Amino acid sequence: MQPVLSVKNLTVQFPTRRGTLTAVDNISFDIMPGEVLGVVGESGAGKSMTGSAVIGLIEPPGRISSGEILLQGERIDNLGPDQMRRYRGKRIGMVFQDPLTSLNPLYTVAEQLIETIRTHMPLSPADARKRAIKLLDDVGIPAAERRIDDYPHQFSGGMRQRVVIALALCADPALVIADEPTTALDVSVQAQIIDVMKNMCAEYGAAIMLITHDMGVIAETADRVAVMYAGRIAEIGPVRDVITDAKHPYTAGLMGSIPTLATNSDRLTQIPGSMPRLSAIPKGCAFNPRCPHAFDRCFVERPEPIASGTRRVACWLHAPEEQAA
Amino acid sequence: MTTSNPLVEVNKLSRRFDVSKPWLNRVIERTDKAYVRAVDDVTFRINKGETLALVGESGSGKSTIARLIVGLLDPSEGDIHFDGKSLKKGLKGGEARRLRRRFQMIFQDPFASLNPRWRVTDIIGEPLKVFEGGLSSLERRKRVGELLTLVGLSPEDGVKFPHEFSGGQRQRVAIARALAARPDFIVCDEPTSALDVSVQAQILNLMKDLQDEFGLTFLFISHDLSVVRHMANRIGVLYLGRLAEVADSKTLFAKPRHPYTRMLLDAVPDLEMTGRKRKKVEGEIPNPINPPPGCAFHPRCPFANERCRMEIPQLLWNGEGETACHGVEEGRI
Numbered sequence: 001m002q003p004v005l006s007v008k009n010l011t012v013q014f015p016t017r018r019g020t021l022t023a024v025d026n027i028s029f030d031i032m033p034g035e036v037l038g039v040v041g042e043s044g045a046g047k048s049m050t051g052s053a054v055i056g057l058i059e060p061p062g063r064i065s066s067g068e069i070l071l072q073g074e075r076i077d078n079l080g081p082d083q084m085r086r087y088r089g090k091r092i093g094m095v096f097q098d099p100l101t102s103l104n105p106l107y108t109v110a111e112q113l114i115e116t117i118r119t120h121m122p123l124s125p126a127d128a129r130k131r132a133i134k135l136l137d138d139v140g141i142p143a144a145e146r147r148i149d150d151y152p153h154q155f156s157g158g159m160r161q162r163v164v165i166a167l168a169l170c171a172d173p174a175l176v177i178a179d180e181p182t183t184a185l186d187v188s189v190q191a192q193i194i195d196v197m198k199n200m201c202a203e204y205g206a207a208i209m210l211i212t213h214d215m216g217v218i219a220e221t222a223d224r225v226a227v228m229y230a231g232r233i234a235e236i237g238p239v240r241d242v243i244t245d246a247k248h249p250y251t252a253g254l255m256g257s258i259p260t261l262a263t264n265s266d267r268l269t270q271i272p273g274s275m276p277r278l279s280a281i282p283k284g285c286a287f288n289p290r291c292p293h294a295f296d297r298c299f300v301e302r303p304e305p306i307a308s309g310t311r312r313v314a315c316w317l318h319a320p321e322e323q324a325a
Numbered sequence: 326m327t328t329s330n331p332l333v334e335v336n337k338l339s340r341r342f343d344v345s346k347p348w349l350n351r352v353i354e355r356t357d358k359a360y361v362r363a364v365d366d367v368t369f370r371i372n373k374g375e376t377l378a379l380v381g382e383s384g385s386g387k388s389t390i391a392r393l394i395v396g397l398l399d400p401s402e403g404d405i406h407f408d409g410k411s412l413k414k415g416l417k418g419g420e421a422r423r424l425r426r427r428f429q430m431i432f433q434d435p436f437a438s439l440n441p442r443w444r445v446t447d448i449i450g451e452p453l454k455v456f457e458g459g460l461s462s463l464e465r466r467k468r469v470g471e472l473l474t475l476v477g478l479s480p481e482d483g484v485k486f487p488h489e490f491s492g493g494q495r496q497r498v499a500i501a502r503a504l505a506a507r508p509d510f511i512v513c514d515e516p517t518s519a520l521d522v523s524v525q526a527q528i529l530n531l532m533k534d535l536q537d538e539f540g541l542t543f544l545f546i547s548h549d550l551s552v553v554r555h556m557a558n559r560i561g562v563l564y565l566g567r568l569a570e571v572a573d574s575k576t577l578f579a580k581p582r583h584p585y586t587r588m589l590l591d592a593v594p595d596l597e598m599t600g601r602k603r604k605k606v607e608g609e610i611p612n613p614i615n616p617p618p619g620c621a622f623h624p625r626c627p628f629a630n631e632r633c634r635m636e637i638p639q640l641l642w643n644g645e646g647e648t649a650c651h652g653v654e655e656g657r658i
Contacts, residue, residue: 042522042524156609157609158609159609186382186609187382187589187592187593188382188588188589188592188609189609190592191591191594191606213521213522214594215522216551216593216594216595216596219595220594220595254522254523255596257523257527258522258526258551258596259529259549259552260551260595261550261578261590261593261595266533267530268526268529270526270530271523272527274491274494
């Protein structure tokens with residue numbers, strides 16, 4: 001089966017006066033049709049930058065300096081702005097963190113939905129409106145025929161995020177990129193939005209790239225997860241495996257540091273230190289100053305993701321030649 | 326050690342905020358003054374050496390309670406006692422200073438709560454200047470060095486400015502500042518919600534260690550139930566400015582009684598949840614300017630009956646904790 005999205009050796013760099021910063025550093029992953037890939041990491045790990053690269057929204061002077069992004073087999077990283085606009089919204093939908101900034105406050109929800117639908121689909125205004133109402137109804141907005149003519153400020157936070165999800169699914173996209181879609185919401189609303197996203201994407205057949213810092217949300221929503229650290233993928237694999245048996249020392253530390261409703265331990269495991277700044281990423285493995293298992297090779301040579309069972313792990317501990325030794 | 330004498334007692338505390346339109350609009354549109362009851366008739370006590378956590382979603386009044394207790398806001402009604410003394414009648418002079426130094430606050434955003442133009446030594450040294458005026462500047466600097474070591478920074482960091490630190494390190498500075506006055510009681514308003522998880526774990530562990538070392542009492546405000554479970558001995562759940570349930574941490578998680586608490590616990594995404602089907606969560610928090618009559622939770626509650634729609638439930642002892650729910654009182658839930 002052909003992946004919906006295929007990212008190959010993607011590198012995003014920001015040239016600055018003090019040298020070039022690498023926000024995303026040579027990462028590769030695939031998303032299969034209908035799959036939910038979670039991308040998790042702490043602030044500055046490059047997860048949002050990866051999302052922006054896929055939809056071609058990297059702010060200059062940032063740029064994709066190498067690598068390829070393929071959407072259903074077609075390269076999209078080298079398209080011009082006009083061509084990219086045709087993809088964005090049509091084949092890739094987007095859901096951002098703050099629903100108030102992704103909706104235009106001066107237009108009604110109907111105007112925004114219908115505009116988007118008609119930009120990408122050959123429908124009459126009346127048919128587009130019908131489709132818009134159906135979408136709103138599907139995302140769980142009560143009395144959709146009436147509420148569709150309201151302005152964004154007349155909706156509550158959770159309802160607004162539902163509108164944004166409807167907007168993302170307007171043109172039957174193959175892929176939805178959701179960047180922290182529930183971070184601005186309260187827990188009880190967050191649970192509803194997760195459900196809506198999952199059900200809607202399953203119904204409309206879209207794959208999801210779910211970017212979040214909240215491992216709990218990933219555990220519940222995603223099929224596979226990519227853990228990012230300092231612009232690189234530390235570990236990628238099925239969610240269950242990564243959570244129960246983390247292979248990369250960073251993932252293991254991250255899992256231990258999350259307080260859960262189930263654990264009763266008195267102290268959380270903690271990773272000493274914090275993520276390096278982009279201007280001071282250590283040589284070799286970026287995690288080496290914080291890693292309890294670091295050995296000579298980690299300080300010299302950078303580990304690339306190595307296949308290990310169901311997963312790929314960027315850690316020398318899991319290199320076959322090190323395990324043999 | 327936990328003893329049963331209360332350090333802080335909060336009695337029927339309420340706080341209203343005026344959210345009226347300007348006078349001219351009210352005259353023209355013939356509307357009345359409008360108030361939000363951010364905190365409504367809240368009663369609880371915090372024992373010496375324990376951690377009481379207040380959890381709630383946005384608009385539940387948890388931060389307002391924190392501000393009322395440390396005196397950043399004045400209550401509209403009700404009273405707060407600290408170590409047996411009422412804080413209601415604006416304390417004056419020496420007495421106020423003696424009492425105030427015993428409670429300190431740690432804020433959510435370490436980027437906003439530290440003065441960017443001050444060096445860390447001055448930030449941590451200020452409470453010492455105010456409360457321990459007798460110290461020479463050399464002694465003060467020495468004490469700041471000790472405090473920095475205590476929170477896991479180095480004394481040499483004192484000459485730096487806040488912007489030279491990461492978020493977690495700044496929160497450490499804020500903790501050192503709170504500890505400078507040698508308080509008994511620290512109000513922590515979402516101390517880790519601006520931090521990444523791995524850093525959050527460091528700060529939570531540090532706070533627990535300091536609590537053990539100095540016998541501190543914490544009021545811990547958070548929206549994150551998992552964090553609260555990790556930190557608190559007792560937990561109060563707030564909904565629209567009122568306490569819905571207060572219970573021991575263990576009891577609350579093992580046997581939540583109030584329907585809102587149950588819903589919250591069901592809603593928290595958890596690492597163990599992969600693939601598990603969750604219960605459906607309905608509705609959102611209503612507008613606090615115009616809250617529903619009776620029990621504020623009744624529009625979202627599967628057990629609501631006629632009485633819930635009319636009468637505000639009081640916080641009552643249920644054998645293991647306190648709940649404000651007619652259903653629990655009547656034995657229906």
